[in-house]
Amino acid sequence: MGKNEDLFIRAQKTIPGGVNSPVRAFRQVGGIPRFVSRAKGPYFWDAEDKRYIDLIMSWGPMIVGHANPEVVEAVQRAAATSFSYGAPTEGEIELAERICHLMPSVEQVRMVSSGTEATMSALRLARGYTGRDLIIKFEGCYHGHADSLLVKAGSGLLTFADSTQNAPSSGGVPQDLVKHTLVLPYNDIAALEEVFLKQGEQVAAVIIEPITGNMNLIKPLPEFLSTLRQLTSQHGSVLIYDEVMTGFRVALGGAQSLQGITPDLTCLGKVMGGGMPIAAFGGKKEIMSKLAPLGNVYQAGTLSGNPVAVASGLKTLEIVSRPGFYEQLTSQTEQLMKGLKLAADTSGVPVSVDSVGGMFGLYFADQVPRSFEEVTQSNIEHFKQFFHAMLNEGIYLAPSAYEAGFTSITHDSEVIEAILAAAQTAFKQLAR
Numbered sequence: 031m032g033k034n035e036d037l038f039i040r041a042q043k044t045i046p047g048g049v050n051s052p053v054r055a056f057r058q059v060g061g062i063p064r065f066v067s068r069a070k071g072p073y074f075w076d077a078e079d080k081r082y083i084d085l086i087m088s089w090g091p092m093i094v095g096h097a098n099p100e101v102v103e104a105v106q107r108a109a110a111t112s113f114s115y116g117a118p119t120e121g122e123i124e125l126a127e128r129i130c131h132l133m134p135s136v137e138q139v140r141m142v143s144s145g146t147e148a149t150m151s152a153l154r155l156a157r158g159y160t161g162r163d164l165i166i167k168f169e170g171c172y173h174g175h176a177d178s179l180l181v182k183a184g185s186g187l188l189t190f191a192d193s194t195q196n197a198p199s200s201g202g203v204p205q206d207l208v209k210h211t212l213v214l215p216y217n218d219i220a221a222l223e224e225v226f227l228k229q230g231e232q233v234a235a236v237i238i239e240p241i242t243g244n245m246n247l248i249k250p251l252p253e254f255l256s257t258l259r260q261l262t263s264q265h266g267s268v269l270i271y272d273e274v275m276t277g278f279r280v281a282l283g284g285a286q287s288l289q290g291i292t293p294d295l296t297c298l299g300k301v302m303g304g305g306m307p308i309a310a311f312g313g314k315k316e317i318m319s320k321l322a323p324l325g326n327v328y329q330a331g332t333l334s335g336n337p338v339a340v341a342s343g344l345k346t347l348e349i350v351s352r353p354g355f356y357e358q359l360t361s362q363t364e365q366l367m368k369g370l371k372l373a374a375d376t377s378g379v380p381v382s383v384d385s386v387g388g389m390f391g392l393y394f395a396d397q398v399p400r401s402f403e404e405v406t407q408s409n410i411e412h413f414k415q416f417f418h419a420m421l422n423e424g425i426y427l428a429p430s431a432y433e434a435g436f437t438s439i440t441h442d443s444e445v446i447e448a449i450l451a452a453a454q455t456a457f458k459q460l461a462r
């Protein structure tokens with residue numbers, strides 16, 4: 031028995047399922063999760079000192095590579111002056127100013143500690159602002175684990191759940207609570223129009239992953255987004271862009287900058303903290319001013335705006351703001367996807383690929399999916415085999431066919447070559 035297995039057995043005694051977040055348990059793909067001991071750039075080493083090229087990058091945050099020396103230095107400097115004060119700091123203002131500068135739709139921003147808190151608080155704010163209860167989300171989108179958002183949710187819930195129509199995707203969520211959540215198919219303009227025609231005046235907010243990463247990577251149709259913006263404006267509903275995953279990952283200004291859409295509120299996380307636990311929600315000043323202490327919508331956090339996390343976020347955002355960063359990241363990711371497609375085609379394995387910035391989709395399907403329904407029709411058996419073959423070759427993909435993949439600026443040509451060499455071997459095994 032190897033050290034990873036030892037640790038997994040030990041972990042399961044004191045941690046439910048041996049992990050602190052479900053997808054890490056490898057339940058969809060089977061096998062033993064790798065316990066990470068250290069990481070650098072695009073690589074991490076497991077408990078047996080085997081090196082892997084990381085294509086998850088902490089599910090998105092590590093866009094400048096693991097243990098980036100500039101970020102490490104900023105974090106060390108901040109940590110030396112204490113980890114937390116529970117009082118405001120200048121660094122928080124700098125981070126807020128940088129976010130507002132990079133994302134002009136965000137006029138004011140409130141910092142929290144996780145993406146879940148960001149979406150949960152944004153929804154409460156939207157409800158408080160509009161005085162309405164109803165929210166709309168889309169099938170397969172994951173917005174963290176707040177109760178009213180755990181309906182037909184993606185990511186780990188899609189991996190594990192038996193998602194029954196309009197039932198909560200999780201135990202412990204009252205039916206009474208999710209009755210205020212309407213779930214519509216992603217990219218379905220007619221369904222959106224119908225709901226707004228019937229119930230538009232009751233809709234407090236529509237929350238959307240503007241490019242999904244939690245049912246694999248799915249891009250929205252431009253007309254779907256413009257209809258969404260137009261209907262929410264017309265009916266006085268708050269449009270919430272959940273850019274926890276896409277913010278500073280698909281482009282410097284997030285998905286909204288690529289799509290030309292101005293949301294009312296935006297949720298951020300992951301890259302904005304460079305791997306430290308920090309997230310945020312922000313948007314129109316008129317809406318944000320309803321938050322306590324100015325308004326009556328309560329929201330708070332002991333560790334909110336944590337100075338060490340702020341230092342990590344500020345340095346990460348400084349690095350990604352340097353000229354050419356996203357051009358290089360995008361081109362590297364495209365090079366990887368082109369190579370993967372070619373390797374699959376050569377072996378006769380039906381695969382399609384897509385990417386945007388440093389985020390990619392690899393689908394065991396003939397065509398790039400456009401909805402939750404299409405994604406769930408991909409060949410899961412092929413994915414599982416490919417996942418394990420790649421793992422064996424030292425390439426760490428997300429352990430679920432329903433997750434997007436992530437690159438960093440350190441995934442350079444040499445790293446990509448190594449991934450593609452492994453993929454050729456892995457696809458050949460599938461073809462046999």
Ligand code: PLP
Pocket residue numbers: 089144145146147149172173174175185239243244272273274275299300309
């Ligand atoms: N929103 C989106 C789009 C996400 O991808 C995630 C996490 O993956 C969340 C919200 C929740 O963030 P966290 O895991 O930090 O609570």
